[in-house]
Amino acid sequence: MKFILAFFASLSSTLALDVRLDIANTFLSPDGFNRSVIVANGTYPGPPILAMKGDVLNVFVNNSLTDGTMRRSTAMDFDGIFFNTSNWWNEGSDFVTSCPLGPNMSFTYNVPLGEQTGTYWYHSQLSAQYVDGLRGPLIIYDPEDPFLDLYDVDDVSTIIEVGDWWQIATPVLLAGYENTGVVPVSDSGTVNGVGRFQGGPEVPFPVFNVTQGKRYRFRIINESARNVFTVSFDQHNITVIETDGVPTQPFVTDSIQMFAGQRYSVVLEANQTVGNYWFNAPFVGGSPANNKAGHQNASLTRAVLRYDGAPAEEPVGPFGLGPENGTGGSIEPFLVPLNPTAPPDPDVMLTFNLSVVAGRALWQINGVSYLPPLTPTLVKVLGGGDTQAAYNETENTFILPANATIEVNFPPSQDDEAHPFHLHGNNFWVIKSNFSEEVNTVNPIVRDTVAVGSAGTTVRFRTDQPGPMFFHCHIFWHKQAGLASVLLSGPDQVRAEENPSPEWLNLCSAYRDLPEDAQ
Incomplete structure (x- = not known):
């Protein structure tokens, strides 16, 4: 990864990157329950959009939605990207900066990245449509990242997307919400598009492969529509170096509480005995009393951190919820930008x-x-x-x-x-x-x-x-x-x-x- 960054650093011109997102209905079973979904390029989450600082994205969105049980129009939002005064019409917020894109239509969003770097994501902004699956990561690499000396690996394999998942289509859930005022409770949580629900099939957990002695920059994105996740790695501390795209003075913690839409980059040093360790992502989001289907079990949202040389099996021991001491994940008050500025007095x-x-x-x-x-x-x-x-x-x-x-x-x-x-x-x-x-x-x-x-x-x-x-x-x-x-x-x-x-x-x-x- 560092060789790639050094190569890009030698380039002085801005690159225009063409990205194609085909929005369509298909059937997927992220947590073992098969249902019709709305996704980009056939996957949940959607394909990663990977760019370099200064690039301009030309994101061609083609709407092929046909399932009338869900919204058939769409509107693409690039969460956290600034745009600018002469480019707001590409921003994608339905009825704020544009109208939605109807079925059998296409539109190209011009997305200049400017000086921004870090961890972002894209999703449908229309209604609550991204609940049905239309969400994915957007990463902007920095050839001159001030933290390059802190990690060895930063690539597609170190992107972690946590999200909430419902087994019923959004319009039905919205109708129930409007009738009762009770927000729907998710059936499960997912890590990189994979989860389990209580009583459901034992879908294999995702695996993050690491080599003992190396340091990994994990980019963690909460792509949920409601749930708050508290993420941690068993027996490993993590060092926060980015918050919502902003470089952050390194802060060591054992867990991070993440609200919907928030992103963090953390450095994990693979310094433990070769083996398998849990990545924990328990969540809260709704009263257990509203878990009418009995599907929600926050301890089932997890992945495996697997060292090279460890057997291909789950860690020994119960599904824990992560550390019980430390900050409890509430780290925001302790974070400071890498280059802090005092905010001006308000006008x-x-x-x-x-x-x-x-x-x-x-x-x-x-x-x-x-x-x-x-x-x-x-x-x-x-x-x-x-x-x-x-x-x-x-x-x-x-x-x-x-x-x-x-x-x-x-x-x-x-x-x-x-x-x-x-x-x-x-x-x-x-x-x-x-x-x-x-x-x-x-x-x-x-x-x-x-x-x-x-x-x-x-x-x-x-x-x-x-x-x-x-x-x-x-x-x-x-x-x-x-x-x-x-x-x-x-x-x-x-x-x-x-x-x-x-x-x-x-x-x-x-x-x-x-x-x-x-x-």
């Missing part, structure tokens, strides 16, 4: 009070439940939408000045679970973590997805790249129930620089012409 301060209507699938920010508009935010901006009057109240759109520092404060919530709020097209400083009482304005961690919950959370970000930024809970059941907003900065600057393609301009009219069962 604009917002308060987001989260609430849910009892007994209903209706979440609100400041008393407003987000509903996606028929005309996307970006289309309205290009048409002159500079004032609040251009946006319906239910669009929950906040118009912000360009080149300003914005602070968003989430007061302590009465809700008993932490909501992973994700900001599209930007990072933020975590001034106050939900897992600490400290207010850090000196060297706070920088990321794009943060837990918001009972202890309160505060973030700050800059609007140096104006545009419509979707800001939502990454529990997609909650997002679908209204827990979302749009932070629109510098609409006049967006309009001055945006130059969307004719293909993008045609997406909305094509989508509106679709029959309801094809949307």
